[in-house]
Amino acid sequence: MTNARNLVELRRLDKRFESRKGLFGKVRAMMAVSGVDLDVPRGKVTGVVGESGCGKSTLARLVLRLLRPSGGEIRFDGTELGGLSAGDLRRLRRRMQMVFQDPYSAIDPRFSMADALLEPFTIQGIRLSTAEARGKVEDLLAMVGLGAQMAGSYPHQLSGGQRQRIGIARALALNPDFLVLDEPTASLDVSIQAQIVALLEKLQAELGLTYLFISHDLGLVRYFCDRIVVMYLGRIVEILPEPKASPRHPYTRTLLDSNFAPDPAQRRQIRRLTGEIASAFDLPPGCAFAARCPLADEKCRAERPELATDSAGHASACHHPL
Structure with missing residues (x-):
């Protein structure tokens, strides 16, 4: 049953990729996202962190159905996306948009900024008069702190920050409820x-937006997000119910310890991890972090821990939580 507090709900979400090792090698399978259960509350900022390759960006694309999941369910405001036709999914996407990582490749170099901002209306089949289109472009530019004179500019004439502002403005063109960042x-x-973070904070407060914020920077996520989801090799290993909550999973503790503190008084000794990262093509039967974890024992190597939530809403997948 859908909880009205949540705008997005993921249940047992999987994404499997296959590749061939060499020209005549056999096909190998990798679970980029495996068994993910996640709720994204309305009007809140949910952060997702983890090392490169842990499945964050794959999860982001699955949520918007830019990738088709191998299994599981994605519900947006009570609607299961897997059961929608292409036309219904396109119309629902007016309410959910994405801001991509690279502002340099996110905008077609042949497009002026006005063309880029009006592209969502074209894709959705929304006809605008010349005056309406001009007004929309000016409003969107003003919303992200850019002047109307930017409308005729092309991507190569803009800085990276300006391009990212255009990407945010384009994502907001159709008045969505949900942004994946x-x-x-x-x-x-x-x-x-x-x-850019200050702009996103301002827009979220003014428009009541719901964010799914993907990052590898735990310090930024702790500042910006209302709750934090930690991923490791395709699985959620911990969900911090609020950003200052103490971590219970050793991997989350390691991420926190590796976060640079610019104040010399706050610097601390960093304990380096030892052991090899498990292959995503050949995950161990137990905890995927066991080979690097100082607390791991035989149970950890043999039995995969399930994500368990306590009464405070703090979830962790660890046999020996901190």
Whole structure:
């Protein structure tokens, strides 16, 4: 049953990719996302963190059905996306949009900024008069802090921060309820990152948006998000119900310890992980983190821990939580 508090609900979501090792090698399978259960509450910012290759971006694309899942369910505001026709899914996508990581490749270089901002209306078959189109473009540019003179500019004439603002404006063109932000600050300078995060905070407060914020930067996620989901090799290993909650999974603790603190008084000794990262094509039967975990024992190597939630809403998948 759908919970009205949640805008998006994922249940046992899987995504399997196959590849062939060499020209005549046999086909290998990799579970990029495996058995993910996740709720995204309305009007909140849910962060997803983890190392590169853990399945964050795949999860982001699955949520919007840019990728077809291998199994499981995706519900958006009570509607199961797997049962929709192509036309119904296209119409529902007016309510859910994505801001991509790379602002340099997200916009067609042949498009002016006005063309890029009006593209969602064209795709959705929404006809605008010349005056309406001009007004929409000016409103969207103003919404993200850009002047109307930007409408005639092309991508090569803009900075990375300006392009990302255009990407955000384009995502907002159809007045969506839900934005998936796939590392929207990763390719920007630190000062520009701060400006983009401040803009996203402002828009979320003014428009009542729901965000799924994908990042590898746990410090940024702890600042920006209302709750934090931690992934490791395709699975959720912990869900922090609020950003300052103490981690219970050793992997989350390692991520926190590796976060750089610019204040010398806050710097600490970092304990390096040992052991090899498990192959995504040949995951062990137990916990995928066991080979790197200082707390691992035979049970961890033999039995995969399930994600269990306590009364405070703190979920972790660990046989020996901290």
